[in-house]
Amino acid sequence: MGKPNARERILEAAGKLFHQQGYSNVGINEIIKQAETAKASFYQHFESKEALCEVWLKTIHDLSEDRRRSIINAPLTPAEKLGKYIDALSCYLMESDFRGCPYSNTCAMVESEGVMEQIKSHKAALRNFFKAIVEQEFGEAEGTGALADQIFLTYSGAVTEAQNLRELWPVESARSAILTLFSAFGDR
Amino acid sequence: MGKPNARERILEAAGKLFHQQGYSNVGINEIIKQAETAKASFYQHFESKEALCEVWLKTIHDLSEDRRRSIINAPLTPAEKLGKYIDALSCYLMESDFRGCPYSNTCAMVESEGVMEQIKSHKAALRNFFKAIVEQEFGEAEGTGALADQIFLTYSGAVTEAQNLRELWPVESARSAILTLFSAFGDR
Amino acid sequence: MGKPNARERILEAAGKLFHQQGYSNVGINEIIKQAETAKASFYQHFESKEALCEVWLKTIHDLSEDRRRSIINAPLTPAEKLGKYIDALSCYLMESDFRGCPYSNTCAMVESEGVMEQIKSHKAALRNFFKAIVEQEFGEAEGTGALADQIFLTYSGAVTEAQNLRELWPVESARSAILTLFSAFGDR
Amino acid sequence: MGKPNARERILEAAGKLFHQQGYSNVGINEIIKQAETAKASFYQHFESKEALCEVWLKTIHDLSEDRRRSIINAPLTPAEKLGKYIDALSCYLMESDFRGCPYSNTCAMVESEGVMEQIKSHKAALRNFFKAIVEQEFGEAEGTGALADQIFLTYSGAVTEAQNLRELWPVESARSAILTLFSAFGDR
DNA sequence: TATGAATGAGTGTTCATTCAT
DNA sequence: CATGAATGAACACTCATTCAT
Numbered sequence: 001m002g003k004p005n006a007r008e009r010i011l012e013a014a015g016k017l018f019h020q021q022g023y024s025n026v027g028i029n030e031i032i033k034q035a036e037t038a039k040a041s042f043y044q045h046f047e048s049k050e051a052l053c054e055v056w057l058k059t060i061h062d063l064s065e066d067r068r069r070s071i072i073n074a075p076l077t078p079a080e081k082l083g084k085y086i087d088a089l090s091c092y093l094m095e096s097d098f099r100g101c102p103y104s105n106t107c108a109m110v111e112s113e114g115v116m117e118q119i120k121s122h123k124a125a126l127r128n129f130f131k132a133i134v135e136q137e138f139g140e141a142e143g144t145g146a147l148a149d150q151i152f153l154t155y156s157g158a159v160t161e162a163q164n165l166r167e168l169w170p171v172e173s174a175r176s177a178i179l180t181l182f183s184a185f186g187d188r
Numbered sequence: 189m190g191k192p193n194a195r196e197r198i199l200e201a202a203g204k205l206f207h208q209q210g211y212s213n214v215g216i217n218e219i220i221k222q223a224e225t226a227k228a229s230f231y232q233h234f235e236s237k238e239a240l241c242e243v244w245l246k247t248i249h250d251l252s253e254d255r256r257r258s259i260i261n262a263p264l265t266p267a268e269k270l271g272k273y274i275d276a277l278s279c280y281l282m283e284s285d286f287r288g289c290p291y292s293n294t295c296a297m298v299e300s301e302g303v304m305e306q307i308k309s310h311k312a313a314l315r316n317f318f319k320a321i322v323e324q325e326f327g328e329a330e331g332t333g334a335l336a337d338q339i340f341l342t343y344s345g346a347v348t349e350a351q352n353l354r355e356l357w358p359v360e361s362a363r364s365a366i367l368t369l370f371s372a373f374g375d376r
Numbered sequence: 377m378g379k380p381n382a383r384e385r386i387l388e389a390a391g392k393l394f395h396q397q398g399y400s401n402v403g404i405n406e407i408i409k410q411a412e413t414a415k416a417s418f419y420q421h422f423e424s425k426e427a428l429c430e431v432w433l434k435t436i437h438d439l440s441e442d443r444r445r446s447i448i449n450a451p452l453t454p455a456e457k458l459g460k461y462i463d464a465l466s467c468y469l470m471e472s473d474f475r476g477c478p479y480s481n482t483c484a485m486v487e488s489e490g491v492m493e494q495i496k497s498h499k500a501a502l503r504n505f506f507k508a509i510v511e512q513e514f515g516e517a518e519g520t521g522a523l524a525d526q527i528f529l530t531y532s533g534a535v536t537e538a539q540n541l542r543e544l545w546p547v548e549s550a551r552s553a554i555l556t557l558f559s560a561f562g563d564r
Numbered sequence: 565m566g567k568p569n570a571r572e573r574i575l576e577a578a579g580k581l582f583h584q585q586g587y588s589n590v591g592i593n594e595i596i597k598q599a600e601t602a603k604a605s606f607y608q609h610f611e612s613k614e615a616l617c618e619v620w621l622k623t624i625h626d627l628s629e630d631r632r633r634s635i636i637n638a639p640l641t642p643a644e645k646l647g648k649y650i651d652a653l654s655c656y657l658m659e660s661d662f663r664g665c666p667y668s669n670t671c672a673m674v675e676s677e678g679v680m681e682q683i684k685s686h687k688a689a690l691r692n693f694f695k696a697i698v699e700q701e702f703g704e705a706e707g708t709g710a711l712a713d714q715i716f717l718t719y720s721g722a723v724t725e726a727q728n729l730r731e732l733w734p735v736e737s738a739r740s741a742i743l744t745l746f747s748a749f750g751d752r
Numbered sequence: 753t754a755t756g757a758a759t760g761a762g763t764g765t766t767c768a769t770t771c772a773t
Numbered sequence: 774c775a776t777g778a779a780t781g782a783a784c785a786c787t788c789a790t791t792c793a794t
C-alpha cells in the first residue's frame with residue numbers, strides 16, 4: 001500500500017482476473033485487494049470499471065501486436081509463419097487454462113461503446129496480420145483478403161471451441177484447415 | 189401473478205434475457221419481473237440460477253436439434269444442406285442482434301460442471317451434424333470426422349466474429365471456406 | 377409420501393432437528409423433507425411452526441416424566457436415585473452431542489406464550505421430582521423445597537455448561553455439589 | 565447517515581438486539597436500521613454477522629471482567645464477594661428482562677468455531693474468578709478448583725432458570741447453595 | 753497522490769404460510 | 774387426508790461508486 005505504480009499493479013491484477021473469471025465475475029474489491037491498493041486510488045487512475053477494461057484490452061492488444069510483428073519479420077515462409085502463430089495458440093491455451101479469446105469473452109459480457117471499439121480494432125489487426133502473410137505468398141492478388149478472413153475465422157473458431165471443450169484438438173484441426181485453404185488458394 | 193405455468197414463463201423470460209445480456213448480467217429480479225412471478229415461485233421450479241441456466245441450454249439444444257434433423261432429412265445434396273444451415277445462421281444473427289452462440293457466451297461466464305456438460309454435449313451434437321452431412325457425400329471414408337470438425341470450427345468462428353464485429357460478412361466468408369474445404373476433401 | 381402417520385413423522389423429524397440445530401435454525405422445508413411429507417400436510421396437522429414446537433416440548437416432557445417416575449419408584453435410597461438421574465444426564469449429553477436442555481435452548485429463541493408455558497411446566501415437574509426424592513430422605517420437613525431447588529439449579533447449571541464447553545466434567549462436579557448439599561441438609 | 569463511528573453504533577445496536585432477541589432472531593436489517601447505517605457500511609466493519617457476534621461477545625466479556633476484577637480487589641471477605649456478585653446478578657436479570665447469559669443463549673443458536681471460542685474463554689474466566697475468591701478464603705488447598713466449579717455451576721443454573729421461569733428466586737436459592745458449599749468446604 | 757469510511761441499489765436465496773385441487 | 778404451486782417479506786451479503794481528509 002502506498003507504493004508507487006499503483007496503476008500498473010491495478011492493471012496487472014485486473015488483467016489476470018478479467019481473463020480468468022470474466023469481466024462480469026470480477027469485482028472492484030477483488031482487483032484492489034490483489035493490487036494492494038485503496039479503493040479510492042483505483043478511481044484516481046481509472047474512471048470506472050469499464051474504462052479499466054478498455055485499457056486492459058488496449059494493453060494486451062499492443063503486446064500481441066509485438067508478437068505478430070516479430071512473426072511477420074521472421075525469416076520463415078508464409079506457411080511456416082502461420083504454423084508458428086498456431087503453435088503459440090496451443091501454448092497460450094494451456095497456460096491460460098483454456099480461457100480463450102479475451103476480446104470475444106469480454107464481448108459476451110460488455111455492451112459499452114469503448115470496449116466494442118477495442119474489440120473491433122484488435123480483430124482488424126488480426127485480419128491484417130493474416131492478410132500480410134497471405135500477401136507474402138501470393139502478392140496483392142485478388143482474393144487475398146478473402147483468404148485471410150477465412151483463415152481468421154478458422155483460427156477464431158479454434159480458440160472458441162478449445163475454450164468450450166477444454167480440449168486442444170481444435171487447434172490442430174484449425175491448422176489443417178488453414179493449410180488446406182492456403183494451398184487451395186494457390187491451386188485456383 | 190398467481191397464474192399457472194410459472195415455470196414456462198420463467199424459462200422463456202430467462203432464455204431471452206440470458207441470450208441478450210449474458211448470464212452474469214441478468215439477475216433473478218429481472219427474470220421474475222418479466223415472468224410476472226414471485227421470487228419464491230422461481231425457486232419452487234429451479235434449484236438455483238445456475239440450474240435454470242442448464243435447463244435453458246438443454247431446451248434450446250433440443251430445439252436446435254430439431255432444426256438440424258430436418259435439414260439432414262431434407263431432399264438436398266450435402267453441399268446444399270451445408271448452405272441451408274449457413275443461411276439459417278445469417279437469419280439467426282440478424283434476428284438475435286448478433287448475440288452469437290449462447291453456449292460459447294455462457295461458457296465465458298459460468299464455470300459450473302452442469303453448464304459445461306450442456307455446452308459439451310451441444311457441441312458434440314453439432315459436430316455430429318456436420319459429420320453426418322460429410323458422410324452423406326463421402327461415405328464413411330477416413331478423414332470425414334476431421335473434415336467435419338474443420339467445418340465445425342469455421343462455422344463457430346463465423347458465429348463468434350459476427351458477434352464481435354456486429355457484421356454479417358463472417359458468415360459468407362465461412363460459407364466459402366467450408367465449401368472450399370468440402371471440395372478439397374473430394375479432390376484428395 | 378402419502379403414507380399414514382404423517383403427523384408422527386413430522387413430529388419425530390422436527391424433534392430431532394429442533395434439538396440438534398435449535399428452533400430458529402430449522403425451517404419448515406427441512407422438516408417436511410426429512411418427514412417425507414408435503415408442505416400442506418404439515419399445516420393440516422400443526423397450526424404453525426410454533427404450535428409444532430409446543431407439541432414437541434410436550435411430547436418429550438411426557439417421555440422424561442416416565443423416566444423420572446421409574447426412578448422415583450425404584451428400590452433405591454434417595455441418594456442413589458439422585459446418582460442415577462445424574463448418570464442418565466451423562467449418557468444423554470454424549471448421545472445428543474452436548475445439545476443441552478431443549479427447554480432452555482428453546483427459551484433462548486422463542487418468546488411465545490404457549491412455548492413458555494411448556495417450559496415452565498417442565499421445570500416445575502423437574503423441581504417436584506427433586507422434591508420427592510428429598511422428602512423420601514427427610515420427610516416433609518421445613519426446607520425440603522428449598523433444598524430441592526438448590527439441587528435443581530445445580531443440575532441445570534451442569535446441563536448448560538456441559539453444552540457450552542462440550543465437556544462432561546460439569547456433570548461430575550454437579551454430582552459432588554448435589555451430594556454435599558444433600559448431606560449438609562441432614563447435618564443442620 | 566453518513567455519520568462517523570458507524571462501527572460503534574452497529575456494535576451497540578447489535579449488542580442490544582442479540583441480547584434481547586437472540587442471535588438467530590436478529591437480522592442485519594434490524595441492526596443497521598437501529599444503528600442508522602447503510603448495509604454496506606456494516607460489511608466495511610464486520611466480515612459477517614457471525615464475526616460481529618464474536619466481537620460482541622468479546623466486548624461484553626471485557627466489560628464483565630472489569631466488574632469481576634473490582635470485586636476481587638474490593639475490601640471484602642470472600643463470602644461477601646460472592647454475595648456481591650450474586651447481588652449484581654439480581655440487578656442484571658431485572659434490567660435485562662431476564663434474558664439470562666448471552667454466552668449460553670448464543671451457544672444454543674450458533675455453531676461457529678469463533679463464537680464457541682468466545683464462549684469457552686468467558687466461562688474459563690468466570691471459573692477463575694470463583695477460584696480466586698475461594699483461594700482468598702482457603703489458600704491454594706486441594707479441592708479449591710473443584711469447589712469453584714461447583715459454585716460456577718450453581719451460579720450458571722440460577723442464570724438459566726431465572727431466564728426460563730422469568731423469576732428471581734433462583735438467584736436467592738443459588739446464593740444459599742453457594743454459601744452452603746462454601747461453608748461445607750471449610751468444615752471438611 | 754493516496755486513503756478508509758460511507759452508501760443505495762442490487763445479488764442469489766430462504767422464510768413461514770396459504771390456496772386451489 | 775394429501776398435495777404441489779404460489780407468495781410477500783425477509784435473509785445474509787456484494788455491487789460499483791463517491792466523499793471527506
